Amino acid sequence: MGSSFGGINTALTSLYAQRRGLDVTGQNIANANTEGYTRQRVVMQAQVGAVVPSMWAKTDGIGTGVAVSAVQRLRDEYLESRGRAEHGTSAYLASQSASYASIEDAFAEPSDTALAAQLQDMWGGWSDVANNPQLTASRSALIQQSAIVADQLNGAHDALARQWSQSRNSMDVYVDEVNVTAGSIAQLNSSIIQANASGVTVNELEDRRDLLAMRLSELTGATAAKRPNGGMDVFIGGSTLVTGAVTRKVEYTGAARLADQAAAPVALTWKDSGTPAEAGGTVGAMTNTMTRIIPDLAADLDSIAQNLIGQVNALHSQGYSADGDTGAAFFGGNSAGTIKVLITDPDKVAVSGAPGTRDSSVAEAIADIGDRADGPDREYQELIGQLGVVSQGSVRRAEIQGVVAAQIDAAREGQSGVNLDEEMTNLLTFQRGYEAASRVLTTIDSMLDQLINRTGLVGR
Structure with a gap:
């Protein structure tokens, strides 16, 4: 009783x-x-x-x-895991889309002052010289227009190099954030494991840890898994970044400038072993930008410059200038970053195909380069067209992924908000x-x- x-x-x-x-x-x-x-x-x-x-x-x-x-x-662990995955993908596509937008700004096409328009003005200058070979003014104008084309190519190359350098500097900041965040998760793991063993509620500590894990997913595409004792393991590309209270550090290695990228490619690596860390998220997207997107565009730009230099010089060196000398090379350099106009004296511009004549055949032939199927103009148009298509596709993928991430966030908020x-x-x-x-x-x-x-x- x-x-x-x-x-x-x-x-x-x-x-x-x-x-x-x-x-x-x-x-x-x-x-x-x-x-x-x-x-x-x-x-x-x-x-x-x-x-x-x-x-x-x-x-x-x-x-x-x-x-x-x-x-x-x-909190639904499935939704949290799904949220980390979707946020990592969203961060990757958003960073990639931003990179393409910056590259498009560097080329600034279409525009009356961009390279495509300047190439047309230069070919028009050669046509003016062909029509009025006796006029010094037309040859002077041609030299100036050609110098503008060279400057445009130099500027486009320098813009790509600057964007590469800015991305490289940002990577050092991101890597530091990854290491600091991983250390914070390890500290929280230690506190949570000890508290769980003592029967103390640790909900707020787990909230802070999940927030940090989400940030790592956005930075590197990291995944996470919980242990029975309450600890959380974090992985980058399948390799462990955090295990309990133990962390590994990552570092960013490789070239410090675009010119050295081919010889020493940049990469996110594990500091203890030096092996690559296959990252996604923002770091993965920026690494892809620095190892593929920008170098490929720089190589295409160099190809255009080399095409321009080769075709113009091949014809110009066969012609004769107003003073009767055999035409020398009109352009110097071997890339978009080094191209320049070598002719500074209007009388040294090769116009005719024979000494002492004014047949203007060389000037006419050079003017026709702009219409060639294998000319630098067509090659540049293909580059800009391909860049526009890829950039637009990147923007659309980023927008779609943003909607998917927002839907997952809404589901997470409905569960845990x-x-x-x-x-x-x-x-x-x-x-x-x-x-x-x-x-x-x-x-x-x-x-x-x-x-x-x-x-x-x-x-x-």
Whole structure:
């Protein structure tokens, strides 16, 4: 049979449980706008007397109150893993799209002042020379127009080199962030594992760790997996970055400028072994930009410059200038970064095919280079056309992936986000429960007062 005083303990456990519910609800409300916070829920469990009856024990079968068995963190691990994967892909495509946008800005096509228009002006200058070979002004204008073309090629190459250098400098910052973030996750792992072993709730620590893991996914496409003891392992390209309280460091190695990229390709590597770390996310996209996109475009630009130099010089060197000299090379250099006009004297521009004549055959032939199927203009048009197609495709993929990531975030928020209406309902529920438990205590107190102080006084 239960004790007359047993009801006090039952009501007291309810007071403790309802107050814990109020505390957790208040924590949810306080962090409704906190990034990465996961709403929590109190799990209450009815307490019972003897679980296994003894031979001489007697019980009336009534429970002994309520206890808070856990404070649940309402987060779906599947959605979190999916969110990290989608955010890593989204960061990769967004970075790649931004790189293509910067490259398109460097070429600035179509424009009246861009390279395509300047090439047409230069071929027009050769046509003017062919029509008026005796005029010094037309030859002077040609030299100036050709110098502008050379400057445009130099500028495009320099713009690609600057973008490469800016990306290289950014990589050092990103790598430092990866190492620092990994160290923070390891520290949180240590605290969480120790707290779990002691039975302490660590929901807020896990929120902070998940937020850091998401950042690593955006930076490197990292994946994560939880251990039974509460720790989290983080992987880059299948290799471990964080295991419990132990971390590995990464570093960025290779060339410091575009010109050296072919000889010493840049790469994200493990500091302890020097082997490549196959990263995705922002780091992976920028590595791809520095190892493939920019070098390939620079090589195509060099090919255009070499085509221009070769075709113009081949014809110009066969002609004769106004002073009767055999034409020398018109352009110098061997790449987009080094091309320049060698002729500075208008009288040294080779126009005719024979000395002492004004047949203008050489100037006409050079002017026709702009219309050749294998000329530099056609090659440049193909480069710009391909760049536009690839860039547009990158933008579309980034937009689609952004929608996918937003949908996953919405699902994650629906699962783990704080709903203030729901929390206000919980607040009232726990408040009423606390008030009711208090009333039970008051009632029991009144009953005991009657039993102790008033029983047996009748007739005295």
